[in-house]
Amino acid sequence: MADTLHSGVENVESKKKTSKVKHDWYQTDSQVVITILAKNTKQDDVKVEFGDQTLHVATVLPDGSDYDLNLNLAFPVVPTQSIYKVIPSKIEVKLKKREGIQWTTLEEDKSAPIVPQPMMETVVSAGPPKYPTSALRTTDWDRVVGDIAREETEEKPEGDAALNALFQKIYSQGSDEVKRAMNKSFQESGGTVLSTNWNEVAREKVEVKAPDGMEWKKWDQ
Template identity: 50%
Template sequence: MDIKTENPPFKHDWYQTETSVVITVLLKNLKEDQLAIKFSDKIVELNIKAGEHNQEISKVFNLSHDIVPDQCSYRLTTVKIEIKLKKLEGYRWEKLEGASDNVPKARIEPVVPKLDKPPSYPTSKGTDWSAIEKDISVQEAHEKPEGEEALNKLFQDIYGKGSDEVKKAMNKSFMESGGTVLSTNWREVSKDKVECKPPDGMEFKKWES
């Protein structure tokens, strides 16, 4: 199986803060088992399996400055890979890759601009990254939560849209039952203390002070 190391079929850009450099790689619907990232002092290596035939793609970033490998990380969503690199020194990088320019080092000073609209997404190359990020945000907003996240969101929606009685019922049932009961029926829970109802096969025990 061929490994492509030049001009991989995805876009990327980067920006920096005082302590970190963030590389954003646009790739949709990538799973954790399709991605491997290695960090070293001045190199970030991506190994990706993508496409219909799990084609292997390799991308190496030869960084212009040193990083701290043990403090680097990445986050994978349905539309992008966000790679966060910890700078070894808190200086401004003039470029992401290549030999560092022999220019005086300058620290990045935090600036809080006063704007009438949200600031543009930082970019390294004149790319309209704000438009790209806006497209990503729209797609992420349509991502459907799963499992416990979906259940929590459902409860939040019910609580947020519920009447005062619904909110009182949810609060009372949850607190009095030790988090084992969540009811929206105020008429029912207002009559008496809500008893603990642990899942089948489990026993509820109170912590002793």
């Protein structure tokens, strides 16, 4: 998930002068990261206090002015799992989220309710009907045939290759009854009939079926 970037400017007042130090923030699934663009600050001069829903950062800037950042956070964090580090180009604070939700704002705004957004959403859509079988799972044959048709379009198999692919797909994903029906109908009909309906073929022998427009005759006729 792409990080969400926000910006803010903190006015810093001191007895000597007023400074402007920019701070940015972004978030991941588990953390909120605040970057304070205070350059060349000393590690010993930086003080950071983590609260359940507050953050306080204080330091002395290179020009001698005091920097003080106080935030009432929009959502709770875990202080014991929050950290910070000081590098020449910035001060980076990583807040551990108490809940894996998306923050819509960094600071608490009591004038308007804040509705947390889930980091991920699952969309359930209606699909084609599932046909029951005696197996422990159901197979969506419409989807299987559709997948084969899509593969045929992409790979462009010819004649028997496309037909065999369809039969192999149905057989590999079929129930025991489907497999028995396909084996029985294919063997008894001499390869002219292939059925997936066991109830239909179980009662009697599957007769040979000639192609449309032709008549089947035995060899000695």
